[in-house]
Amino acid sequence: MTRVGFVLANLFRRKTRGTLTLLSVVSAFLLFGLLQAVHVLFNAGVDFVGAARIVTQARVSFTSSLPLRLLPEIAAIPGVSQVMHETWFGGVWQTNTPLTTFATVPEQLHAVYPEWVMPEAQWRAFAATRTGIIVGRQVAAQFGWKVGQKIPLASNIYPRRDGSKAWAFDLVGIFDGKDDNWQRQTTQEFINYGYFDEENQFGRGNVNIYVEKLSPSADPAAVARTIDARFENSADETKTQTERAFNVGFVKQIGDIGLIVRWILSAVFFTLLLVVGNTMAQSVRERIPELAVLKTLGFTDASVLGFVIAEAAAFCLIGGLIGLGLATGVGALVERKLGGFLPIQVDVGVWATGIAAMLAMSLAVGILPALRAKRLNIVDALAGR
């Protein structure tokens, strides 16, 4: 037996209580790992390294539109090889199934996103059919849609010129992704911008974003700076960033993610402090005579204090490491499921923060019971006083 063995033996002296406490630590750190990864993702600076495409939106918000006339100016900027634009259409299928539909120019989409794979005939049909719509493989499978079918969609944002919310599209193509990552993102649809712009009641000649495909030798950060500088102090100031940063901004619409994460984590850890703290306090209270025996045998006050802190640390570290391990797996799974749209990575930084949190928590939950154990008077404790 070793001192570590002695500490571990004491963890599960009451199996149900020990297991439940450990599970609460595991759950807390699973949540911590995932939320911290989200927090890091949402607070990371824009990293242009290796970007093949960049996204330009209105400086204020991507919900503000940019005029279509910027396209030739952006296309002329050195380093930009292709440009496309996208406008959020949304759309509702049947009564209340919201869709992720964008209006764009078929040829531009094909050129800028070679990752979307579809028979050339269908690309041509999309370009030639003003009311055409192409849908991702997953969407088609979900609703059982087939090429040639009429797809009626409602739009709460864009009424048609006649005031009707009902739009009708002809399904001319079903696209897939070129690899696993892209195949997992086939959850969206594209409609023809020409038809959309002509038919919608307001905001003609405007788009939400421009997507620039860069030439291989281009410096993404420099191109982004050039684009933004080009429209600086104009009525249409822009903000150009990587696709990933844009995606993050898209999700950020739901609120201040950082604040939400901080509040949830505070609540989780406060509860955890109470749970583990209570377990440790109970455990020490039940063992007063045993702790007194340890001191009788010659273990010093500091050793006894160390044993109790070590028990708290064992709870926090064992549970925390399992929790972070699970978070790493779940994060990877979510990232895979989203096809890289939101890279939730429980990386080294999250692990380091997590381990620091485990150590801080060990001290926080262990220190009071440990001090009580340290101050035990042997004679009183053995006499049950």
Added chain:
Amino acid sequence: MVQVRDVTKVYVRGSQRVEVLHGISLDIPRGDFVALMGPSGSGKTTLLNLIGGLDQPTSGELVVAGRRIDQLSGNALAHWRSENVGFIFQFYNLMPVLTAADNIELPLLLTRLPAAQRRRNVEIVLEIVGLADRARHRPNELSGGQEQRVAIARAIVSDPQILVCDEPTGDLDRTTADEILKLLQTLNRDHGKTIVMVTHDPKAAEYAARTVHLDKGLLA
């Protein structure tokens, strides 16, 4: 082995000041087996605690195993206890989460002995107390007599010079108590351990080489 010189012990409980020992002096030579007897509240357990270094006298001198233990600080006293004294309690006070062997090994964690040597020492004392076949059993799987044997093994595993026993047979039936007392006699006679034992039981005291009586904090 033990020299108690004019020792007093006063406990303060709230506003109450209780003098338990009133200037006791006592000598216990090496290899002695002494039974401390007396009515409840006579101060015998207090005296035992002082001899074992679990408590400090209010005044007087206390020399045990060649050290003035009344002058030792908390940590030094803990270290001294680990090297010189083995403790045997009425209710055994074993760690319920540990096996018999692990309970016995516990005091050896305070030494620099390697794990293999610690295990060897545990096997030896398990043989001495007749529990070699119970090494992997937890306390709740042992009888009272077996638990006390494990406690005795724990007390002697680090080879202390003196054993202090507080009512070691108080929780046992007569037959088992006699076995335990014979074991203590063997440790005293064959292994040279100095034993100081508190007991209420005159039959238990008969196993000791001599009996010291206390009454109201004084030697009778």
